[in-house]
Amino acid sequence: MILCGGLGSRLHEETEFRPKPMLEIGGRPILWHIMKLYASFGWTRFVLCLGYKGQVIREFFLNYRSHQSDMTLTLGDGKPPVYHGNPPEENWEVTLVETGLNTQTGGRVGRGGSYLQEETFCLTYGDGLGDIDLAALLAFHRRHGKTATVTGVRPPGRFGEMEMSADGRVVQFNEKPQTTQGMINGGFFVFNRRFLTDYIRPDADLVLEREPLQRLAQDGELMVYPHTGFWQPMDTYREYKLLNDLWDSGRAPWKRWR
Numbered sequence: 001m002i003l004c005g006g007l008g009s010r011l012h013e014e015t016e017f018r019p020k021p022m023l024e025i026g027g028r029p030i031l032w033h034i035m036k037l038y039a040s041f042g043w044t045r046f047v048l049c050l051g052y053k054g055q056v057i058r059e060f061f062l063n064y065r066s067h068q069s070d071m072t073l074t075l076g077d078g079k080p081p082v083y084h085g086n087p088p089e090e091n092w093e094v095t096l097v098e099t100g101l102n103t104q105t106g107g108r109v110g111r112g113g114s115y116l117q118e119e120t121f122c123l124t125y126g127d128g129l130g131d132i133d134l135a136a137l138l139a140f141h142r143r144h145g146k147t148a149t150v151t152g153v154r155p156p157g158r159f160g161e162m163e164m165s166a167d168g169r170v171v172q173f174n175e176k177p178q179t180t181q182g183m184i185n186g187g188f189f190v191f192n193r194r195f196l197t198d199y200i201r202p203d204a205d206l207v208l209e210r211e212p213l214q215r216l217a218q219d220g221e222l223m224v225y226p227h228t229g230f231w232q233p234m235d236t237y238r239e240y241k242l243l244n245d246l247w248d249s250g251r252a253p254w255k256r257w258r
Contacts, residue, residue: 001116002034003108004126005051005099010235019053021126022060023240026247029060030234031126033254035092040256041134043122045093047115049108051101061094106206113196124187129243130231131253132188140225141190147221148195150213153186153231183224185209186231230254 008020015023021031035046050057060067068087095115099108109123120141122134132151141149199212206212216222230253234240246252 001047001049001109001112001121001123002031002126003105003123004031004048004057005054005101005103005108006127007052008127011237011240014237014240015052017053018056019051019126020234022053022056023234025243026252030129030243031057033129034124034126035089036257037129037132037254038122038134039089039092043134044091045095045117047095047097047112048126049097049099049112051099051103051108054096054098058096061096064089104205104207106200106208106210106212107204109208110196110200110202110204110206113200113202116193116196119193121191121193123189123191125233127235128187128231128233129254130186130188130227131229131256132186132227132231134188137188137225138190141223144223146223147192147198147219148213148216149190149223149225151186151188152183152224152226154182154228155184156232183226185213186227188225188227 002021004019004021006020008015008023011020011023014020021034022029024030025033031048038044038046048057065083065087066081068089070084072082072084095112097112097115099111103111120138122138130151130153137149137151195212195216199215200206200208213222232239232243234243243252247255
């Protein structure tokens, strides 16, 4: 399940006409990159919780083959397009769920929950990427046996960091490294299905990160999977540009597929 319904207000100039998950990295929506990451581990059934400008996401997937394949058109005779080859994503199963314009994150999970078919499911946000080993994350979740797992990440630093010698000489310079203290919610959750019945109600518009996760923590049912590798949200134009620069340079850490 991927949460795709937020307003993306901090990227207003880019999200005025499209939802944030459809902002492109290297010519493809960040949502596509997230789905490709999951698919690289063999997970190809997706539930997308739509909200703000959800029709843009619907159109993308309804016309996916025409977006991704070469085609031949014979103009004027009414014949359908002839597609050349199939995109590698042809085996994806994508369920598009309208969860409301102003619905909170927990409310979106509740409304999309009826389309989840497995006992265990993954959930993440539609605007963040990382080089997370999703197979190891799932194995960790199954070992501890609790209801939920959240991936804990170290947030990227806001400023450059310098290491200096005693005489003031710069020994090492790192441009905006990740912080070394504390962890934050990086998305990439794993839940057991009982989360939908015991902590999320379909008729309640809850903020996922408040009551549901707080109750899980109080009940001892929430574990953290620490991830110390690459993780980057796309909340600002600088972060949007950073992700594109990484992709364009061929150094995108999240790219596990060919």
